[in-house]
Amino acid sequence: GENVEQHPSTLSVQEGDSAVIKCTYSDSASNYFPWYKQELGKRPQLIIDIRSNVGEKKDQRIAVTLNKTAKHFSLHITETQPEDSAVYFCAASRDTGRRALTFGSGTRLQVQP
């Protein structure tokens, strides 16, 4: 089955700096890669996603890049703000077989004011 690895496990940045979180996946058939943000004590919520036919996607201060050849994808947050502090999860899934998401182990991002 799919295996998703996520790095780093913790990340501390100064407000205004950029943050990058990286994930690798093992199943070459995976074709959908969402990112979820989970604030303390809350449910995970989708913040951005990318499909395998696209190399990059942006939404205001966040962007995701995908390298299908290398089987890795990354989340980029620019001009970080204290409210960006949370745990971020990457995930991967495919349109055949089980089709459910396989999640990375999460990155705790702390934005220092």
Add this chain to the structure above:
Amino acid sequence: IAGITQAPTSQILAAGRRMTLRCTQDMRHNAMYWYRQDLGLGLRLIHYSNTAGTTGKGEVPDGYSVSRANTDDFPLTLASAVPSQTSVYFCASSDSGRASDTQYFGPGTRLTVL
């Protein structure tokens, strides 16, 4: 519109007891999922259902069972709870069960097995 709800919010349970976690969605989504979240391990899929009347096993199905009698409800049952099942449990749903459908998560149930 409530979205997706879970009950109870939290529960402390003695080992060996039977427990059912409830999940209900009012979005008429076809697919529903149960995950457990443990520190450092992210979210792991327990069971899923792509449509009412069907279920499938995820990564960590042992010790859990599910049913999907209708579109809205997807209960998760622990037949005989063990301490290793202490976790936060999230139910989720998506429109059609396609891989690229957004999954919406419930608020979670914090379960402690003593």
